[in-house]
Amino acid sequence: xxxxxxxxxxxxxxxxxxxxxxxxxxxxxxxxxxxxxxxxxxxxxxxxxxxxxxxxxxxxxxxxxxxxxxxxxxxxxxxxxxxxxxxxxxxxxxxxxxxxxxxxxxxxxxxxxxxxxxxxxxxxxxxxxxxxxxxxxxxxxxxxxxxxxxxxxxxxxxxxxxxxxxxxxxxxxxxxxxxxxxxxxxxxxxxxxxxxxxxxxxxxxxxxxxxxxxxxxxxxxxxxxxxxxxxxxxxxxxxxxxxxxxxxxxxxxxxxxxxxxxxxxxxxxxxxxxxxxxxxxxxxxxxxxxxxxxxxxxxxxxxxxxxxxxxxxxxxxxxxxxxxxxxxxxxxxxxxxxxxxxxxxxxxxxxxxxxxxxxxxxx
Numbered sequence: 001x002x003x004x005x006x007x008x009x010x011x012x013x014x015x016x017x018x019x020x021x022x023x024x025x026x027x028x029x030x031x032x033x034x035x036x037x038x039x040x041x042x043x044x045x046x047x048x049x050x051x052x053x054x055x056x057x058x059x060x061x062x063x064x065x066x067x068x069x070x071x072x073x074x075x076x077x078x079x080x081x082x083x084x085x086x087x088x089x090x091x092x093x094x095x096x097x098x099x100x101x102x103x104x105x106x107x108x109x110x111x112x113x114x115x116x117x118x119x120x121x122x123x124x125x126x127x128x129x130x131x132x133x134x135x136x137x138x139x140x141x142x143x144x145x146x147x148x149x150x151x152x153x154x155x156x157x158x159x160x161x162x163x164x165x166x167x168x169x170x171x172x173x174x175x176x177x178x179x180x181x182x183x184x185x186x187x188x189x190x191x192x193x194x195x196x197x198x199x200x201x202x203x204x205x206x207x208x209x210x211x212x213x214x215x216x217x218x219x220x221x222x223x224x225x226x227x228x229x230x231x232x233x234x235x236x237x238x239x240x241x242x243x244x245x246x247x248x249x250x251x252x253x254x255x256x257x258x259x260x261x262x263x264x265x266x267x268x269x270x271x272x273x274x275x276x277x278x279x280x281x282x283x284x285x286x287x288x289x290x291x292x293x294x295x296x297x298x299x300x301x302x303x304x305x306x307x308x309x310x311x312x313x314x315x316x317x318x319x320x321x322x323x324x325x326x327x328x329x330x331x332x333x334x335x336x337x338x339x340x341x342x343x344x345x346x347x348x349x350x351x352x353x354x355x356x357x358x359x360x361x362x363x
Contacts, residue, residue: 069350070360072342076290076323079106080137080362087133092125096133100140107324107361108293113331117143141362144327148354151330154311154338157282158248160192163241165234165249165274168313169267169303170287172255175315175341177206179287180250181213182341182349188217192247197237198223199230199270200254210252230254230266231273238277249280264306271307285338287313288329293322300329311338314352318342323361326352 070077083103090096097118104114120143121136130139158164166183168176184194196214198207198221207223214221222237224230230253237249251274253267274281286309288296296314303309317323317340326337337352 108322109324145358315341
């Protein structure tokens with residue numbers, strides 16, 4: 001048999017194998033899709049967030065109180081809803097591992113992060129001598145929590161009695177201004193004084209929106225002329241905070257496309273200007289929309305390089321089926337997710353807890 005005939009023979013064999021396996025692969029994928037849809041529908045009521053100023057209270061297993069993170073992550077949980085049922089009473093074989101991998105990819109964890117998680121789960125399974133696939137979800141939950149706990153301090157740095165600046169960066173539409181308002185409300189409740197810096201000078205409406213929030217919650221706004229120097233606004237705000245004895249300056253920046261080099265340079269300038277006051281720059285918080293999934297990872301990578309991001313605020317996590325991007329951000333960039341938005345109210349911007357998140361996602 002010559003080389004050409006061998007190639008034709010191998011190609012025919014490979015095609016035949018694919019055609020034999022294809023129905024089973026499609027069947028499994030359709031089953032997972034139905035499970036995910038069913039899971040999403042089953043928690044749709046829990047996902048609805050009323051536009052009110054107080055946290056909605058619902059009954060909990062431990063008595064009345066704020067809704068648990070698990071109740072709020074219905075869409076992110078959807079890919080995992082049917083996993084336990086599919087793995088029940090099954091052997092720990094290649095198909096079970098494939099099922100677990102596809103579930104992670106459906107949650108938008110990403111290929112590289114999914115591979116790392118699977119390697120960790122395999123190590124745990126070997127260490128425990130696991131033979132049944134029904135033990136995989138618990139091992140996955142533990143592995144997710146373990147990997148997330150390795151990614152640095154999630155505390156927001158603030159020393160009372162001196163100016164502290166937190167710069168909020170991110171692309172258009174992710175919720176930076178609303179996040180600034182929620183952060184201000186949170187810190188005011190903790191007894192800290194707050195000042196806004198409207199460093200988005202490209203749009204007068206941006207400063208106006210921040211001023212509306214400021215009037216609502218009792219926070220002054222330092223702003224400049226439309227089209228003026230954003231760095232000057234940030235500098236003036238830090239100086240004003242020092243003169244007034246204000247603890248925290250929240251710097252709201254323009255929604256910059258991470259592919260625009262000149263705009264990223266402007267962000268670097270804002271950071272440098274704030275650092276003229278020694279020790280003032282405490283946080284550079286990248287605000288990401290969880291619904292963008294892996295696109296958010298690309299944004300995070302560019303901002304992390306340009307402005308030294310210290311933490312991520314992941315908004316709209318309650319409305320996304322791509323909550324796995326949390327794992328991708330931390331695994332691939334080493335930048336900790338510090339806060340997550342799980343609703344519309346001030347109290348719905350919460351500290352990110354890896355153990356709670358893993359339990360809410362998989363448990």
